[in-house]
Amino acid sequence: MGLVHGEQMVLNIGPQHPATHGVLRLQVRTDGEVVSQITPYMGYLHRCFEKHCENVTYEQVIPFTDRCDYLSSMSMNFGYVVAMEKLMDIKVNDRVEHIRVIMAELQRIASHLLCTGVYGLDLGAFTPFLWALRDRERILDLFEFTCGARLLYNYMWVGGLSHDIPTGFVESTLEFLDYFEPKVDELENILAHNKILVERSADIGVMPKDVAISYGVTGPNLRASGVNWDLRKNDPYSIYDRFEFDVPVGVGGKGTVGDCWDRFYVRIIEIRESVKIIRQAIASMPKEGDVHQSLPKKIRPPKGSIYARTETPRGDLGYYIESDGSPIPYRLKMRSPAFTALSVLDEIASGWLLSDVLAILGSLDIVLGEIDR
Amino acid sequence: MIKFFSDIYTASVTIMGGMLITLKHLFNAKNGIATLQYPEERWPRPERNIGFDLGSYNVIRSRLHVDMDDCIGCLKCERACPVDCIKIETAKAPERGEDIKDVKHVGVTTNGTRKAMVVTRFDIDMTECCYCNLCTYPCPEECIFMTGGPNSKKHPIDYEFSESNRSDLIYRFAKPGTKEGMDKLLEDGESVGA
Numbered sequence: 402m403g404l405v406h407g408e409q410m411v412l413n414i415g416p417q418h419p420a421t422h423g424v425l426r427l428q429v430r431t432d433g434e435v436v437s438q439i440t441p442y443m444g445y446l447h448r449c450f451e452k453h454c455e456n457v458t459y460e461q462v463i464p465f466t467d468r469c470d471y472l473s474s475m476s477m478n479f480g481y482v483v484a485m486e487k488l489m490d491i492k493v494n495d496r497v498e499h500i501r502v503i504m505a506e507l508q509r510i511a512s513h514l515l516c517t518g519v520y521g522l523d524l525g526a527f528t529p530f531l532w533a534l535r536d537r538e539r540i541l542d543l544f545e546f547t548c549g550a551r552l553l554y555n556y557m558w559v560g561g562l563s564h565d566i567p568t569g570f571v572e573s574t575l576e577f578l579d580y581f582e583p584k585v586d587e588l589e590n591i592l593a594h595n596k597i598l599v600e601r602s603a604d605i606g607v608m609p610k611d612v613a614i615s616y617g618v619t620g621p622n623l624r625a626s627g628v629n630w631d632l633r634k635n636d637p638y639s640i641y642d643r644f645e646f647d648v649p650v651g652v653g654g655k656g657t658v659g660d661c662w663d664r665f666y667v668r669i670i671e672i673r674e675s676v677k678i679i680r681q682a683i684a685s686m687p688k689e690g691d692v693h694q695s696l697p698k699k700i701r702p703p704k705g706s707i708y709a710r711t712e713t714p715r716g717d718l719g720y721y722i723e724s725d726g727s728p729i730p731y732r733l734k735m736r737s738p739a740f741t742a743l744s745v746l747d748e749i750a751s752g753w754l755l756s757d758v759l760a761i762l763g764s765l766d767i768v769l770g771e772i773d774r
Numbered sequence: 775m776i777k778f779f780s781d782i783y784t785a786s787v788t789i790m791g792g793m794l795i796t797l798k799h800l801f802n803a804k805n806g807i808a809t810l811q812y813p814e815e816r817w818p819r820p821e822r823n824i825g826f827d828l829g830s831y832n833v834i835r836s837r838l839h840v841d842m843d844d845c846i847g848c849l850k851c852e853r854a855c856p857v858d859c860i861k862i863e864t865a866k867a868p869e870r871g872e873d874i875k876d877v878k879h880v881g882v883t884t885n886g887t888r889k890a891m892v893v894t895r896f897d898i899d900m901t902e903c904c905y906c907n908l909c910t911y912p913c914p915e916e917c918i919f920m921t922g923g924p925n926s927k928k929h930p931i932d933y934e935f936s937e938s939n940r941s942d943l944i945y946r947f948a949k950p951g952t953k954e955g956m957d958k959l960l961e962d963g964e965s966v967g968a
Contacts, residue, residue: 461856464906528796549835549920555906563907591792596785 407433414758416445423769425743427758434754439747443773450774454733459485459559459700462733467553469735470771472515475508475544476713477771478557483638484709484720485559489702496690497561498640502682503574504547504556506675510581511540512714513621513668513675516766520665521592523763524601529592536584539577546570560696571683578676585676589669593662602665603656606761608749610659616745619738620716622765625651625667626659632712644681646674661764668766701728715739715766735774739767835905837921837935838898840947844883844917847891851909851918859902860909863895865956877955883915894956896947901940 415426424445430438450469454462466481467474479501486493518533541551546567548556556563592598608618613626623630631648633641649670651663702724710719716738723732742765750761847864867874871881871888879892910919937943 457856461854461908464856464904464908467906468904549907550905553905555908563911587795591795594788595792596781596788599788 407431407435412755423767423772425767425769425772427746427762429755429758431755436751436753436755436758439750439758441743441746443743443769446769446773448774451733451735454730456729458728459702459730462730463558464553464555466735467555468770469737469774470713470715470739470768471552472768473508473512473714474552474554475504475556476512476711477718478554479505479639480709480711480713480718480720482557482559483711484707484722485700485702487709488705488707488722488724489559489697489700491560491695491697493561493695494687494690495640496687497692497694499682499686500562500566500692501557502639502641502644503679503686504544506678506682507540507543507574509675509714510672511537513672514540516714517588517592517665517668520763520766521598523759524598526592526595526598529588532584532588532591536581539581543570543574543577546573558696559700561694562692565692571686574679574683578679582673582676585669585672593666593669599655599662601757601760602661602764605661605757606749606753606764607657608659608664608745612745612748613659616748617741618716618745619741620712620714621667621671622664622716622742622745624649625664627651632710632717636710638709638711641678643685644678646677649674661760664764664766699728701726710736713738715768715771716742737771737774739765739769740772743767743772834920835907837900838903838909838945839919839921840896840898841917842893842896842947842949843880844885844915845893845896845947846883846887846889846915847893848914850912850914854908854912856906856908857902857904859899859904861895861897861899862893863953864891865894865960866890867892868959874959876959877952878949879952883917885915887915892952892956893948894953898945898947900935900943900945 410431412429412431413426414429416424418425426442426445428440428442429436430440448468450465453465457465463478463481466477470477482501485491514533514537518530518537521527521529521533544554544556545551547570548554548564550556608622608626610626610628613623613628618626619630627650629648629650632638633646634648649667651658651667653660653663654666655662657663702722704724704726706721706723708719708721710717712718717736718738719736721732721734721736722730725731746762746765750758753761847862849862849864852858852860852862867879867881867890870890873879873881874892877892879889881889883889905920907920913919935943
């Protein structure tokens with residue numbers, strides 16, 4: 402096989418391509434139809450997030466974190482406030498923690514719905530995409546009821562939340578979950594076991610355990626490769642240690658462990674686990690409690706630095722904050738989970754056909770806003 | 775050979791399964807299950823019960839508005855804005871809490887605070903606004919808000935604000951003539967004092 406060569410060609414995919422999840426250019430070197438090397442060029446969405454943060458106060462950073470990963474803004478807020486509260490040694494009350502967990506898990510469902518729906522769209526299935534977006538819309542409505550915004554929330558604040566949840570939020574969330582659970586089965590039936598999708602994704606773009614670990618890939622992509630690693634279980638932050646849920650791991654249901662189908666299927670199972678967590682959190686949420694109780698009057702952390710990491714829908718999000726005692730951060734660094742997922746693309750997609758590249762890219766679930774920052 | 779036929783079998787079974795699900799949806803289709811006829815029908819708003827003071831702040835992210843009669847020129851919203859889209863200039867009022875008819879300046883806010891400053895310029899550039907709502911929280915007089923908020927009767931929710939000219943999106947809230955009137959007033963006052 403190695404002896405047969407086709408015409409060598411350099412092909413640009415992007416920046417304007419529906420399957421690049423933002424603005425990304427892939428320079429693909431092909432040998433006939435076989436991909437020999439992929440070089441991702443990014444930076445089209447670079448907005449100087451980290452430099453901006455050195456010029457605004459700590460509370461003004463939160464709207465900027467929203468805009469990094471615009472598909473899971475709640476989780477980005479969550480990571481930042483967890484880091485800041487560690488740095489300032491603030492303890493928030495139980496109601497705030499519960500609301501935060503509920504919001505983060507709702508956001509996880511919304512993000513995974515978009516990922517699975519769009520993955521179907523990448524491979525030519527249109528109906529599941531519409532269904533996924535229809536259900537995601539219900540979640541966005543819940544967020545709009547809570548904080549007024551549908552995508553960029555600025556909801557979690559250092560030491561609390563911007564608002565308490567509205568009256569009737571718990572009921573409408575439970576109503577949504579009751580409506581939603583059968584829809585997940587439906588989505589799985591129509592998409593995951595469909596022979597066309599299985600043929601396009603099973604055994605394609607296999608990411609072995611050691612490759613995933615050495616590239617620093619985290620989140621569902623790592624778990625699909627068979628590594629049981631979830632920060633919510635292994636290094637619990639907030640109150641995740643109080644809830645019971647399973648960490649789904651790729652088992653190679655339709656082919657090899659760590660193929661595209663596994664990465665896709667792990668997300669569907671994670672949606673179910675998130676539903677479990679939300680139900681438990683709603684059941685144990687204290688009725689009373691002021692969400693502004695431990696809100697500091699002025700955010701002026703002591704001298705020092707902190708690194709805190711949380712589990713977003715895309716993986717392990719870390720914030721490194723260096724404080725010099727002023728109300729403005731001296732340095733703020735964000736470790737983005739999607740960046741490592743993109744960097745592994747060359748390793749796992751080389752040697753596959755050109756049409757498989759988009760299937761592999763879609764299964765990694767990257768968001769360019771977070772990669773470029 | 776067996777694999778060939780079993781592949782055909784699984785393919786047809788799974789595709790028929792998918793078709794069955796979509797077929798069910800076809801017969802269960804209800805009006806308004808997914809599509810909202812947007813300009814005619816709108817999604818329901820939640821009951822108002824959120825905010826720092828219950829009933830005073832709505833959680834709408836929409837057009838910013840300022841009640842100029844209540845603004846005391848404390849610059850807190852300007853400092854809170856992460857993108858610096860609010861620009862305020864103030865001048866010292868001749869006497870605290872006094873109405874100045876020439877520049878339509880009302881001396882006392884609805885909360886009873888006596889104003890020490892005359893706001894000569896209050897511009898909000900809505901093309902720069904990032905709708906983070908940070909400016910509305912620190913306001914001591916609750917006079918800056920997203921429309922549809924506390925004075926929702928006066929200002930209904932307004933999502934669809936569009937202008938044909940980009941500079942029309944810079945909202946100038948200060949009353950026209952305030953700056954010139956104030957300059958003249960101060961000049962006269964100085965000359966009288968001298």
